[in-house]
Amino acid sequence: MSERLLTTKPLTSAGMVLGIGMGGFVDGIVFHQILQFHNMLSSRIPTDTLVGAKTNMVWDGLFHALVWIATAAGIVLLWKAVKRPGVLLSGKALFGSTLLGFGLFNLVEGIIDHHILNLHHVYERLGRSIWDYVFLASGVTLILTGWLMIRDARSEAVAHAAAE
């Protein structure tokens, strides 16, 4: 009976928020810092001077502070989900929801920052380019993959409960 009451919602909500935060960190660490394809305001403040690069570095830091807050919120939600009775602790559901959150970040950040506000573009040297659309497509792909994983985990739980 208790098996039938299991829910994935608290766990997947935590995973989604974690995914949003970690998706932001992937963007910041990979594109801003390691590859240096763009920075937070690189369409407005060019990074080809020391002052420009350092100014963008400060804005990158503020961006990282925001995604840190999202990640911390995700950890708090995850802790609450784990402590709550009746929550199905499925690794697949957690990973799927993290991918879904990652995808949401890419889609929303891509539309707002790359296309509406023009704060930066994925490959700044080209301006708005195919890579901005690839970024959006990666968001949609991650959302779909994550959603399918969550649905799969939920189906497995229902089948497991029915078998008992």
Added chain:
Amino acid sequence: MKLALRLSPLPLLFAGTPAWACTLCHSRTAEEVRMAIFGPDFLSNCADLAAPAPVLLVVACAARKYLL
């Protein structure tokens, strides 16, 4: 001791470099960086930086309700 003596002028090499521009430092570069940050666009840049956050919050709430 000899090594320490040899390395002692090393900090002088870094003291006056243009890259010496921590956000709170009093170097020319740091002041230019601060001017660029806290210029007339400061508030609009802050708003634009934070713009995806409320949208993500709304989208996450919708996803929680309809997808999860």
